[in-house]
Amino acid sequence: MIEAPPSKLLNPLAPLRLTSFSHGGGCGCKIAPGVLSQILRNHAGGLIPPELMVGIETADDAAVYRLNDEQALIATTDFFMPIVDDPYEFGRIAATNAISDVYAMGGRPIMALALVAMPINQLPVEVIAEIVRGGQDVCRAAGIPIAGGHTIDSVEPIYGLVAMGLVHPKRVRRNADAQAGDVLVLGKPLGVGVLSAALKKQQLSEAGYRQLIENTTKLNTPGIALSALDGVHALTDVTGFGLAGHTLELARGAGLTAVVEWSKVPLLDNVIAMAGGGMVTGASGRNWAGYGGDVQLHEGLPATAQALLTDPQTSGGLLVSCAPEAAEAVLDVFRQEGFGHAAVIGRVEAGAPGLAVIP
Structure with a gap:
């Protein structure tokens, strides 16, 4: 487990509560399965190249694209609103959750991109920086870089990653x-x-x-x-x-x-x-x-x-x-x-x- 230094900016007892900025937290923010099924009902078709080993057919954890006889690329993304009030821990949780989908396909993570959407006029810049630092520390523990990403000004705080990995095509699970x-x-x-x-x-x-x-x-x-x-x-x-x-x-x-x-x-x-x-x-x-x-x-x-x-x-x-x-x-x-x-x-x-x- 990553040893997390205590944050001096926010903690579970602080007056400013990060979770108060969002209507839901963590993976509880997901669109309900019944609603998601209706949304995707007519969108199962489209281009499916022969190299695409795993797509959306069985609601799997990540997409897998065969590169050659020895390597397949795993690609996934996950992001959500705060589940805890400490910004550093929120960043760690969100990053751990996103990288998990690579492991769930049997792969080894190789790189991530950060997705950062924050209410800039409501959250101090220092708090946002702590969220990003938490994600960076988890990626460091996983042995991968955050090689880029995207940021927007948002009504609710949202953080997550695009995570990529490699796996032998015969070891895709x-x-x-x-x-x-x-x-x-x-x-x-x-x-x-x-x-x-x-x-x-x-x-x-x-x-x-x-x-x-x-x-x-x-x-x-x-x-x-x-x-x-x-x-x-x-x-x-x-x-x-x-x-x-x-x-x-x-x-x-x-x-x-x-x-x-x-x-x-x-x-x-x-x-x-x-x-x-x-x-x-x-x-x-x-x-x-x-x-x-x-x-x-x-x-x-x-x-x-x-x-x-x-x-x-x-x-x-x-x-x-x-x-x-x-x-x-x-x-x-x-x-x-x-x-x-x-x-x-x-x-x-x-x-x-x-x-x-x-x-």
Whole structure:
């Protein structure tokens, strides 16, 4: 984890709250899945060159373009409004989240471009500089430069990256290649949206805040090694649509049924109680409205399960679909890179595309 020096400009207790400038924060800002589906419904066509290995067909994490027999280019972009009040940490979280999509395709990041949209007349220049510094420090940790970018004067503060990477064409790991009989492994615990909702209501403890920062600034570096494992069939990262939404995308892409065992899903500390107390984001409800019809919640699940399954995960963990005999190797990769919460959470079965969640 990157060691972050405390910012003297803004912190969670400061009078000026960065989150107050935006209507939503982090990956909770995403357009609801149902609305997004309507927007893109008539735009699936267009030019598709033979070199384009991954496009928009299965809502994958990044585009992949084959350069030659040894290299494919991964290209992605991600940006959002503040999820925390500290500008340095906001920059770190946004950059970590954007780079994650390269890892989720099994690639190695090589370069980034910064996307900076700020209310220039409302935020001090020093605060904006701290946001950019946070993003630069994460890119440095990932071993890549920020080689350019674009800035605009905006009503709300927005920061993110265009991230690019390289991967061997045979090691591209799409979200649509799960196989019947696979097991599902999740790399990070859930609950970031719950913590962010509590932060916005000024009801998040110091320990909860530390959890939030640690989880959202942990680069998903295991993706590189995971793509080299023969038994790993599909990869994605869990972000704004929550665990249920991204697992459902995986199931739909493969034309199979995904089964998640709720008791095995890792969770951040205290998020069950917090969700039960109403600390949920608006995006959680929008997510369920968008795809809940394809999710079967079995009897015996706790009352908070739906809220946590749909909880938007800013810079969330990798979701791996692998052969059962590869599961221990997958967990070893996660453990070796400091992802101690990684766990087998379910399986993939033959059946109609959908998601079933059991106790």
